[in-house]
Amino acid sequence: MDLWQIFSFSWLPPLPTLITQLLNGVARAMLLFLISSGLTLILGVLGVVNFAHGSLYMLGAYACYTIMIYLGQDVYSFWLALILAPIVVAIVGALIELFLLRRVYEAEGIMQLLLTYALVLFFSDFVRLVWGPQYRDVNRPEVLGGAVFFGKVIFPSYNLFILILGPVTALILWMILYKTKFGKTARAIAFDREMASALGVNVPFLYTTIFMIGCGLAGLGGALAAPMGSITPTMDISIIVESFVVVVIGGMGSFWGAFLGALIVGVAHAFGILILPRIAMVSIFVVMAVVLILRPWGLLGNPLGPLTK
Amino acid sequence: MKKQGYVKAFICLSILGFFLIGAFAPAEAQTKKETPAKKGPIRIGVIDGYSGMAAVYCDDKLKGCRLYVDEVNAKGGILGRKIELIVRDDELKPDMGVKHLIDLYLEKKVDFCIGGVSSSVLLANSEWCKRNKKLWVAWDARTDKATGALGHRYLVRTLSDTDMYGNAGAQFWAKQKYTKYYTISADYEFGHATVDGFMKYLKRLKPDVQVVGQQWPKLGEIDYTAYITPILQAEPEVLFVGLWGGDAMTLIKQAKPYGLFQKIPQVYIHGSGLSLLAPTGMMMPEGVYMSTNYFFSFLDTPENKAFVQGYKDKYGTVPADYSYLGYVGIKTLLEGIKRAKTTDQEKVIDALEGITVDTPGGPLTTRKYDHQGEMGFYVAITKKSPQFSGFLILEKLDYIPGSRCMMPVEEVKALREKAQEKK
Numbered sequence: 213m214d215l216w217q218i219f220s221f222s223w224l225p226p227l228p229t230l231i232t233q234l235l236n237g238v239a240r241a242m243l244l245f246l247i248s249s250g251l252t253l254i255l256g257v258l259g260v261v262n263f264a265h266g267s268l269y270m271l272g273a274y275a276c277y278t279i280m281i282y283l284g285q286d287v288y289s290f291w292l293a294l295i296l297a298p299i300v301v302a303i304v305g306a307l308i309e310l311f312l313l314r315r316v317y318e319a320e321g322i323m324q325l326l327l328t329y330a331l332v333l334f335f336s337d338f339v340r341l342v343w344g345p346q347y348r349d350v351n352r353p354e355v356l357g358g359a360v361f362f363g364k365v366i367f368p369s370y371n372l373f374i375l376i377l378g379p380v381t382a383l384i385l386w387m388i389l390y391k392t393k394f395g396k397t398a399r400a401i402a403f404d405r406e407m408a409s410a411l412g413v414n415v416p417f418l419y420t421t422i423f424m425i426g427c428g429l430a431g432l433g434g435a436l437a438a439p440m441g442s443i444t445p446t447m448d449i450s451i452i453v454e455s456f457v458v459v460v461i462g463g464m465g466s467f468w469g470a471f472l473g474a475l476i477v478g479v480a481h482a483f484g485i486l487i488l489p490r491i492a493m494v495s496i497f498v499v500m501a502v503v504l505i506l507r508p509w510g511l512l513g514n515p516l517g518p519l520t521k
Numbered sequence: 522m523k524k525q526g527y528v529k530a531f532i533c534l535s536i537l538g539f540f541l542i543g544a545f546a547p548a549e550a551q552t553k554k555e556t557p558a559k560k561g562p563i564r565i566g567v568i569d570g571y572s573g574m575a576a577v578y579c580d581d582k583l584k585g586c587r588l589y590v591d592e593v594n595a596k597g598g599i600l601g602r603k604i605e606l607i608v609r610d611d612e613l614k615p616d617m618g619v620k621h622l623i624d625l626y627l628e629k630k631v632d633f634c635i636g637g638v639s640s641s642v643l644l645a646n647s648e649w650c651k652r653n654k655k656l657w658v659a660w661d662a663r664t665d666k667a668t669g670a671l672g673h674r675y676l677v678r679t680l681s682d683t684d685m686y687g688n689a690g691a692q693f694w695a696k697q698k699y700t701k702y703y704t705i706s707a708d709y710e711f712g713h714a715t716v717d718g719f720m721k722y723l724k725r726l727k728p729d730v731q732v733v734g735q736q737w738p739k740l741g742e743i744d745y746t747a748y749i750t751p752i753l754q755a756e757p758e759v760l761f762v763g764l765w766g767g768d769a770m771t772l773i774k775q776a777k778p779y780g781l782f783q784k785i786p787q788v789y790i791h792g793s794g795l796s797l798l799a800p801t802g803m804m805m806p807e808g809v810y811m812s813t814n815y816f817f818s819f820l821d822t823p824e825n826k827a828f829v830q831g832y833k834d835k836y837g838t839v840p841a842d843y844s845y846l847g848y849v850g851i852k853t854l855l856e857g858i859k860r861a862k863t864t865d866q867e868k869v870i871d872a873l874e875g876i877t878v879d880t881p882g883g884p885l886t887t888r889k890y891d892h893q894g895e896m897g898f899y900v901a902i903t904k905k906s907p908q909f910s911g912f913l914i915l916e917k918l919d920y921i922p923g924s925r926c927m928m929p930v931e932e933v934k935a936l937r938e939k940a941q942e943k944k
């Protein structure tokens with residue numbers, strides 16, 4: 213009777229499986245968090261519902277693919293892609309903000325939705341035009357290509373990498389938002405835009421910067437996701453719904469809410485598959501529905517409205 | 522402020538102007554075309570999913586189709602008339618499919634329509650064609666309902682449906698010694714139909730088979746790692762994979778670090794051939810079972826060799842299974858027109874009933890009763906080849922001809938009658 217057997221119940225899957233599944237769920241959660249944090253940031257500070265967030269994630273993945281293919285898929289090209297792809301997507305984000313979004317801030321909210329949705333359609337065709345409809349593939353760098361073993365638990369190294377990168381990025385972002393003047397100003401704008409502007413804050417500049425950071429995060433998520441699976445022109449659709457679920461559960465505009473929401477979605481999904489496969493897909497929506505009924509502003513959101521917290 | 526207003530107005534009006542010209546120009550060109558020669562080209566509308574998940578497969582089909590049309594046109598066409606293709610994108614949406622059908626048949630007045638990949642689009646198109654008495658030739662889209670319970674005169678389907686290839690796959694696996702099966706397939710109509718078709722026949726042929734688990738990831742899932750753990754834990758002997766395209770590729774890539782292919786020696790990807798092998802490349806492990814309607818190296822006939830060579834010359838690669846489907850679909854339709862000696866819908870449908878067409882994959886018959894093509898099925902295993910450095914090839918294990926895996930006519934009749942009663 214080994215250690216593993218002592219801790220397992222007969223009706224639950226064995227402990228190694230539970231641990232593996234938990235790790236799977238948390239790794240997925242970290243990737244979701246990276247993307248959703250950008251979404252919630254844009255929502256909190258700019259008040260814009262960025263439907264195009266999934267498209268930016270997709271652009272990040274394709275950018276990573278192009279960079280890695282050009283430089284011959286070794287370790288160095290991977291790290292370079294991881295740095296360059298988010299920058300490229302951030303620049304695209306800057307262009308969108310400067311030339312398109314700016315014109316609709318004064319208009320009704322519906323205009324912003326239409327604009328970001330139009331961008332979704334645009335990027336979908338753009339990606340197809342440039343890279344073609346075939347699914348693309350890049351390899352994980354060799355050092356992250358295998359798996360790690362803790363006893364009977366197997367966990368792919370790449371997923372472990374994402375698992376570590378997630379909290380690290382969260383920490384960096386948190387420091388920027390709460391420990392720098394820039395972050396304080398951004399939160400001030402989220403709280404009260406008119407007042408901040410009256411106090412001399414350069415709101416347009418900060419809007420652009422925050423939007424760029426949000427897009428950069430989506431691009432980073434895409435670049436990380438590229439070596440994980442296949443890169444397809446329909447990647448945007450697969451991620452956007454889950455990102456919104458995370459943001460809604462966590463609280464719109466709430467940074468730690470995105471972290472918590474992502475954890476809930478990732479782990480619920482993973483255990484749903486293990487224990488009740490037929491309804492696994494629905495499980496995250498059930499959680500979202502419950503949260504919306506009990507706390508419509510999200511778990512860590514502000515009842516008075518979106519606030520970067 | 523005033524100047525800005527004028528500039529904006531000018532821009533808006535000119536854009537509007539371009540749209541109006543664009544909308545009216547074809548109409549003008551059309552009226553000019555209709556008056557001269559009555560015998561223009563034979564015009565065939567091709568409606569398929571060129572955007573969306575199945576785009577690669579549809580591109581392959583169109584390539585195969587164009588190859589045949591060019592061959593025919595080089596020899597003077599059919600009935601002395603050249604073939605002209607008008608290609609439309611249904612975006613995998615039933616309303617778009619029907620919209621294009623209406624436009625092509627009623628506005629553009631094409632002679633016939635062919636195409637399809639999505640089963641839901643097929644059913645919508647089929648319904649329209651039945652009511653409007655126009656023919657739809659389905660060269661893809663596998664729901665067995667289309668020629669089964671909901672089949673009718675105005676639909677011809679050249680490739681095997683989910684029931685047929687479930688039957689064919691089951692015939693192969695029933696002969697093997699394995700009894701513990703696990704299935705993973707996408708949670709939508711086709712994903713379920715493909716598993717149900719296979720399991721129905723497998724259980725019939727080999728009653729001691731147990732399904733130890735099933736997973737239903739969403740179509741387009743990006744992360745299969747959470748699905749791999751329960752599969753490994755159940756320790757099945759055979760993993761039945763109903764996923765296709767990018768989904769299958771993602772699963773393979775993510776399963777490798779877990780050592781899935783070593784732990785479960787029998788992984789069976791049902792219903793995919795070169796169209797999956799080519800993009801997956803060297804990432805595909807050896808020893809994976811697959812099944813497909815066609816593979817370029819399986820037949821040594823002169824017809825197949827000519828097809829493979831012709832495709833290579835035109836496109837620079839060997840034909841995929843979907844290239845074959847496109848080629849065979851259009852060939853069947855054009856042969857029907859040739860034999861009927863007219864483009865009259867009713868006469869061509871009569872000619873198509875029971876027609877046998879020579880194809881690179883062997884003779885293909887379209888069954889008279891339900892208009893279902895008797896396309897066969899190969900079960901094969903992946904293998905590296907010194908000739909091809911970019912992807913793995915298949916080694917043939919078994920071939921089940923269409924006639925041996927089709928639902929008997931009496932069963933189809935019964936299904937249709939039951940469907941009629943419900944109405």
